[in-house]
Amino acid sequence: MPPLFSRFKKLTLTLSLAASFSLIAASAHSMTSDNELPDLGASALGTLSIEKERRLGHIIYDQLRGQTAILQDPLIIEYLNDLGNKLVAKSEDVNFPFTFFGVNNNQINAFAFYGGFIGVHTGLIAKADNESQLASVLAHEIAHVTQRHLARGKEAANNRAPLTLAGIVGSILLAAINPQLVMASMMATSAGTQQAMINYTRGNEQEADNIGMNILANAGYDPYASAEFFAKLQEQIRYKADIPAFLITHPLPESRVTDARLRAMQFEKKFYADSLEFMLVKARINARYVRSEYDKIKDLTNLIDKSSGNKKFALQYELLLRLVDDEQFDKAFELWESLVKVAPNNLYLLDTYSDLAIAAKKPELALEALSKAYKIKPNNYVVTMNYANVALEAKMPDRAIELLEYYLLNKPRDLLATQMLVDAYKDSKNMAKYNITKGELFALMARYNEAITFLDRALAMLGKNDNAEINRIQALKYQYRERQQYIKDIKGTI
Template sequence: MALNTLPDIGGNAFSTLTPEKEKQIGDVLIRQTRARLPMVYDPLLDEYLNALGNRLVARSNDVKFPFKFYWVNNQEINAFASLGGNIVSHTGTLAVSESESEFASVIAHEVAHVTQRHIARFVEAQNQRSPLTIASLLGSIILATINPEAGMAAMAASQGAAQQSAINFTRSNEQEADRIGMTILAEAGFDPNAVPIFFSRLSQQSRFVNQQLAFLQTHPLSQARVSDTRLRAQQFPKRFVPDSQDFTLTKSRILARYHYSTKDALIIFERMLTEPGGNTRANHYGLAIAKLDNKNYEEARILIEDLLKQDPYNLYYLDVYTDILIAEKKYEQAKEFLQQAYLLRPNNQVVTLNYANVAVKSANYGLAVHLLRNLLYYKDDNILAYDLLSEAYKAQEDFAKYYETRSDLFYQLANYPKAIDDLNEALNSLKPDARLENRRIEAKKRQLQAEFERLQRM
């Protein structure tokens, strides 16, 4: 685990947010956010969103730090950017996007908010009126994604600026994010016309519901703004941008796992396959997930094996096929299947996590530990990896490592008291002659305690 070094910012914590400070504070905020929102820890969705997001970032100017992208399990259409290049999308945003360019337009808009430092400048301005705390910022972020209207009001009130709404309510910042986001979108190879199309559909939808859509509460959408994006899109060459297969499979996965109920997903995908143009791999994939989740294992396996014949290296199919084999308790077959995939993609989190999960299920704990420690070496914020690794250590009755790994997991969720408690348990579980390990864990505990104390002062 790589502990963050918090900035020593004292009483004027947010008066001048350098990119370095913004990144450090943003990392704390996103860890706290992950602990308090229903985040989605799905390696396939994670890989898709971060690949798409970084494709957009690569076409952006004024990028000051690496970006990270996260999912919240929420059917509302919304996305938000936080400090330090952390961008969060609701699963509902992709579920209603009718093209990949539409979904990419939402992410490009949030990227533009970050690169133009709208959030950082807003925080600095608010802090000049009334000193900010990490807690007030976090509370506003949480409320904003659960109840956008209340969240924005809370942010304004807690920061002593009731007359001014949060960053996304300022017209000039929204217009700038629209303009720069559309340029990013086009440069990344997507269709700029997706912006006015998506906006127009949202605007139409909001007319027929009693409560305004979450996206429109945090990103106010006037007719002038829709018209402006339409005129701006006409300045770009017309192009047809087909959806990638990863987008269509990701959408099916979100619809089956996070948007519809288990029973409804089965009915919906069966119906979509009978509609004109609906006999697609993505709909077969969605149906396979629905059948798996409804415990129709044999039917699910037939569907996914057929898809694997057409595309044997597809990670989406690999993941569902592994889940089916685990559900059927065919652990050895799953291990053989994943061993080959791991040889081809040793650093891929989808393959590694599936392989480690099968290793744990089949009581091959040494293999699981080896796989997961390698994964965490280059992806040290992976919640699923920490969870599986702690399970493997517990099964091995290696309680010192079990508690230390649980401490790492709680650190990733910004639960410092629990992380420190588990390090104490790790120390108590060490053998008397394990002096080096004792000193290492003691040093780790002191670092955590110092970081927690400094965070409490922010």
């Protein structure tokens, strides 16, 4: 079994497909949390209800999860949701829980869609000068959702031409993979309507800017960061031919930058320190996703020597990751030991220690540390995923199964945990459970034909004494076929 990073990177790459127009035209699939399919036919032609918007968000997220490079990195997922929900807590008109997720893409971009789903490109985090700049983009996207700009845009677009489910999913899918293709898609199809879904009006942008800045300030971040971020994007336009991805869906006239600066002046100008978590996530992305300008370990070491405090710690963490990935294990163990003395309970260091122990073929070294951490933080995402992964590498699949099954009771839609449970059942030679869980994994990505195939394999392995499990599998097959048929029957509009 690979280190956890290698495992979720492999899973991400497996799910990542090229953005083709045949993919855009493919049917959208659904697996909503309450196992019900949203009514998106002719009866939904009016204003999109809160419940329908949330369910439509699940449809789109499942589609994206099976077709784009959505990150399955526990540390980045936890950070984005902690930061995002801190901002949501200071927002008004919040109608449903928000879900924040990362997309492995080097472009500066973030995007929101129905139901409180917000995607953040790794390039945005890597190139944000500070945490407030990153928070300003998230606050802006939160405002788009709370003000229901997409839902209002849907209604306006329907007054011109019907919006199809496949068209909406396709446009958002393009925005996630390659925003530059969005314009081509709009011009090549009846996409004046699609443009209404992706390209916000100036009025919506102004409203999101105003509300977003208030969210930002109320959550304890620098309101001047919005104007700083806009200025950063303007610099890119000035010196590069390519338009930054964020500006394709969020136009940036000069007046918008000026307005942001004027609005910020109502707030006190003061210093805002970045959190250590932001610095560590940025270091992680630099080391493992986008590669910072300090590509050589020697250059990074020189920068560390000139730094102090949290900045130095984060740079040392980035160096640690690079040493692990470059298989310089002795130096990595030495650096890890010095860092853990400074921060003995840091989950970023615990995660890297797990990767290091596995990469060095010494998984048993991490078992004790993970066991202790699990007692302190049972069912914590980072701890549980690392503990289960190390248990698998240490030839302890039953322990991994115990950890993962318990975790999935509370988080049944977690892709990485489900994938690891598939591996654990395979290692334990429980092929019936392996096939059932493999089917559930494909269902999480709305790939129902493959899901049903694996469920059928499981049925062939069960006997007369497995009635409860047989009944459960038959129920799952019925649900998956029902969803498939429902999607095929959608010929109307949203």
